[in-house]
């Protein structure tokens with residue numbers, strides 16, 4: 139049984155297809171999914187999925203690319219975090235990929251928004267779902283400045299370098315791989331995946347985007363997450379069943395266990411080597 143640790147079922151591409159998607163998930167042995175929130179305005183739709191189905195959970199947060207939306211305060215996020223079946227804060231982070239002519243200095247609003255999420259995650263005792271693109275140095279700096287390691291969480295849809303992966307691991311974070319891992323040109327990312335210990339790996343679709351090979355270019359859905367697991371298994375030299383099992387346990391430990399039973403939200407010990 140597989141878990142999709144990051145999907146957007148309330149996005150227009152997937153909206154209205156829920157019965158079909160759930161049937162496809164069951165057929166593909168994908169038994170659980172985490173539905174990710176990207177704006178406060180979207181929260182009710184995402185939360186309805188998590189409360190409507192016992193194999194869905196959701197997050198609360200505002201994506202760094204979301205502009206012209208309501209800006210969250212720590213109090214806003216804490217109020218949502220207290221709702222049933224909300225198991226993470228995010229997705230949050232930094233994205234300097236689409237600056238649209240602005241300088242990184244002008245993105246202070248993104249950095250402030252990210253700080254608010256880290257503070258909320260610490261106060262709520264929930265893990266962070268982190269989005270970082272073309273902004274890894276600032277992402278890591280803000281996590282350190284705000285004590286993000288106390289919340290822990292995951293760097294989702296990982297596409298950064300080996301050095302960034304190990305910095306994330308050293309902060310106690312998990313690393314999640316998406317369909318990008320299966321793309322023909324993703325050689326460097328496959329090397330990163332080889333070096334991330336399996337006990338810190340998660341798998342995801344980030345659907346409706348980034349469908350894995352052999353479905354590349356189509357609308358993605360949680361039912362395709364086994365293709366990511368298959369690629370990861372090949373890189374690790376283990377069976378796909380083992381990847382399914384281990385990433386499911388990691389998901390449970392990170393998102394479904396009460397914070398008090400997560401070791402401070404942070405795992406200690408070596409992050410180098412291992413499976």
Ligand SMILES: [Zn+2]
Pocket residue numbers: 229268269270294295
């Ligand atoms: Zn993202």
Ligand SMILES: [Zn+2]
Pocket residue numbers: 144146174229344
């Ligand atoms: Zn996402």
